[in-house]
Amino acid sequence: xxxxxxxxxxxxxxxxxxxRLRCSPMKGHSHVYWYRQLPEEGLKFxxxxxxENIIDESGMPKERFSAEFPKEGPSxxxxxxxxxxxxxxxxxxxxxxxxxxxxxxxxxxxxxLSIL
Amino acid sequence: xxxxxxxxxxxxIQEGENATMNCSYKTSINNLQWYRQNSGRGLVHLILxxxxxxxxxxxxxxVTLDTSKKSSSLLITASRAADTASYFCAxxxxxxxxxxxxFGEGTQLTVNP
Numbered sequence: 001x002x003x004x005x006x007x008x009x010x011x012x013x014x015x016x017x018x019x020r021l022r023c024s025p026m027k028g029h030s031h032v033y034w035y036r037q038l039p040e041e042g043l044k045f046x047x048x049x050x051x052e053n054i055i056d057e058s059g060m061p062k063e064r065f066s067a068e069f070p071k072e073g074p075s076x077x078x079x080x081x082x083x084x085x086x087x088x089x090x091x092x093x094x095x096x097x098x099x100x101x102x103x104x105x106x107x108x109x110x111x112x113l114s115i116l
Numbered sequence: 117x118x119x120x121x122x123x124x125x126x127x128x129i130q131e132g133e134n135a136t137m138n139c140s141y142k143t144s145i146n147n148l149q150w151y152r153q154n155s156g157r158g159l160v161h162l163i164l165x166x167x168x169x170x171x172x173x174x175x176x177x178x179v180t181l182d183t184s185k186k187s188s189s190l191l192i193t194a195s196r197a198a199d200t201a202s203y204f205c206a207x208x209x210x211x212x213x214x215x216x217x218x219f220g221e222g223t224q225l226t227v228n229p
Contacts, residue, residue, distance in 0.1 A: 004158075006158075031214075033216065033217075035217075035219075040221075041221060041222075042204055042219035042220050042221045042222055043159070043204070043206075043217075043219045044219070045216040045217065045218065048215045048216055055215060056212070056215040056216065059216065091158055091159065093159075093217075095214075102146045102147040102164065102166070102208045102213070102214055103164075103214070104149060104161045104164050105149075105161065105217060106161060107151075107158040107159040107160070107161075108158050109157055109158040110157075110158050
């Protein structure tokens with residue numbers, strides 16, 4: 001499967017626990033984006049990363065949320081001390097280097113996070 | 117209203133009919149993209165139209181872009197039951213070029229067999 005791979009597909013956590021969501025971009029893609037989707041809504045941008053660098057994290061809450069895209073391995077979205085309001089679908093997308101006019105983003109199937 | 121707002125919110129048609137969905141946005145853009153999402157799945161990229169383009173075709177899909185009105189439309193011709201899904205427009209704004217897409221709330225399309 002050459003697409004964007006996210007795991008796990010479903011994640012259940014209790015309030016106060018940590019959630020780790022993983023994303024492997026498409027082969028040849030060096031740009032990774034994380035979005036959050038609440039039921040019946042569109043996707044909301046969270047963070048944009050390139051290898052080893054956070055480029056834009058303006059959509060991510062400043063507390064409890066962090067993201068990384070290491071030189072080796074998948075991108076990780078980490079949510080510490082989860083609360084009920086963190087329940088949502090989290091999508092990762094990847095793209096090639098952004099050139100003139102832009103490049104499409106390709107999405108994974110998401111991780112559905114449920115907080116008990 | 118938010119950037120990338122779709123209209124209508126929901127659309128129900130019969131197989132074989134055409135479906136038209138509209139999208140309005142607020143800022144200057146590099147491009148506008150349309151995506152499809154089946155229930156419980158990720159988004160599938162359908163088509164990207166750049167700010168200097170007015171119309172684009174891909175199979176049964178036709179997208180138009182009017183930058184003076186800050187609006188776009190997606191036309192699906194000869195619809196099929198398998199086209200049932202949510203459709204989202206997303207804008208890549210000039211101001212944040214390449215760093216994010218801003219999505220609308222989507223149009224839920226139901227194609228009845």
